[in-house]
Amino acid sequence: MLKLFSRYISVGVINTALHWVCFGALLHFLGATQAVANVFAFCIAVTFSFFANAKWTFKSQATSGRYIAFVTFMGIMAGMTGYIADAMGAPPVVTLVVFSGGCEMKISLVVPVFNEEEAIPIFYKTVREFEDLQRYEVEIVFINDGSKDATESIINALAIADSLVVPLSFTRNFGKEPALFAGLDHATGEAIIPIDVDLQDPIEVIPHLIEKWQSGADMVLAKRTDRSTDSRLKRKSAEWFYKLHNKISYPKIEENVGDFRLMSREVVENIKLMPERNLFMKGVLSWVGGRTDVVEYARAERVAGDSKFNGWKLWNLALEGITSFSTFPLRMWTYIGLFVATIAILYGMWMILDKVWFGNSVPGYPSLLVSILFLGGVQLIGIGVLGEYIGRIYMEVKRRPKYILKKGDNK
Template sequence: MKPTELLSIIIPFHNEQEVIKECQQRISEAVKTIDMQVEMLYVNDGSKDKTLAILIELMQQDERIKIIDLSRNFGKEIAMTAGLDEAKGDAVVVIDADLQDPPELIVEMIKAWHEGFDVVYAKRIERKGENFFKKFTAHLFYKLINKISDHEIPENVGDFRLMSRQAVDALNQVRERKRFMKGLFSWIGFPQTAIEYSRDPRLAGETNWNYKELIKFAIEGISSFTQEPLRLATYAGFITALGAFGLGLFYIIKTLLFGEAIQGFPTLITVILFFSGVQLLSIGILGEYIGHMFIESKQRPLYFIKKTYTVKLDD
């Protein structure tokens, strides 16, 4: 008898031609011992190299593969969303293509799922192939966002995880355009547990996440899950205004009592620059939130699918 449960495995691909075949082989080996039917949802996120051609070649060799070819590069968060929308599994695994996260952990994830957990995430206890600065800034980001956010996001946890059908259905109801998936995975709730592992260096190719993209990602994550920066801007404005009022009162009294020669140009410039900096910072924070509102108000679709490839060549 065929297994009745279905496992969906989602992998976003963007210019990953160097790792695709090894990734497919590792995943195929990992699921051999799993007593479940398997579908592999490979999302091509606007790749410019041979990624799509290689995926089609692999699909012709393995009928479990389904390729979702997006109309352009929408970004990893949206590519994962497209895969989650298409996944039919009782359990759904999201994993990156670069094999830094070992597919072999899927077996342990399924065991934890059968024990009653709706979300089983992989937590890194070691991050090989990453320099000190990247590790330090990542640690600082999670400390900051968990300090100011109402929902705790596990540290040293990426997108590699298993979710139950119930958790996926809940996540698919959240259609915000600016998507910080690590936060959304945590926000939906449901029983969650961690599996620890050592993260390997990237198998081949180069990451699409440079420092500019990581900073942008961090800002979006913070502004998506907490209003605390707005409150901080308000506090800073109140404190500086109070200080300015006190300083102004001091100079008025001093001038009335003792007079004042024309001097203090450096002090004046320092004060002007300080208050200008506070104002610009506050405007920038406000702009981030207004930008989110602007994007959400347009209600554009999250993505467009150019074509769906299966062995039966169904569109």
């Protein structure tokens, strides 16, 4: 009996090792996806286990019926184990390990680029040479947002040399928010990390994000503790925006947190359900909820090139953020109207009493002109705020796509 048991254990050990070897070979040498590689590796390992146990352990006849029954049983057991791990609330990585035989996870980096021909090769080399990421299958999704330089040809060349590079190119410049959404649409990893190509968000932070995710977080925010690389004006304007947004909008967004964060597959699928065409990603990512954790880091200098964001683009992004998640600017004009009407009524009553009681004449032209100009200015500002919301409604009801990819990039 002891001899039989030792043979059975030996076959099990070899079966597991064979699964890992086949899984890795299919991934790295044949370019198979993780799901396909896992299925084929499972079939090979189970087949070996069946015949080895039949001929060597139990010395029984290996019939086709027994083989089918054995494979079916092993498949059900693997599925049940994964289901139980998920039902017990195990972190996503636990369920992943169950189905992948303990092999590497797939992490997707979503990288919007616009005229970044200098930064892309540096970014790619940094990611591929960073030792702490080599234990994972790291997919890099580059989204070319209508660049005019050699950006498109560079990411296409990288994709030819590396099957884990996904090149996407827009037909024109649609903006960073649509580029991020395109990256989420095409990323296939179990965890997705939007990151800038300029490496101001250090690659060294990513393992810490993954660690928090493996501990059960649905979203891990990368919070900047040092923004000395940004100008004083940019730091102060960002501070004012966060305070204003969180005062009048819901949900609140974490201060000093950009697009750099880790999201689980479940979070990304929830984001993809949102029908809006004009998306403020920071607000959307807060709105979907889930268990959230934070990793703090200091922002670095740009490795190459210049920032493509200017003051006007940041202003428009701030307007997008406020009007996407707050109706307070509209409601505010109701209060302003009530206030102005109250002042006008009180002033009118004062003029009547002043004339009746004291016999003072009321100056006409100056007071009338000031009142008209004041009310006209208030009305124009209110119409402008209303126009912002109507303009966004107009853009939404047209139902245009968020972005358009060049031919050959659509999936």
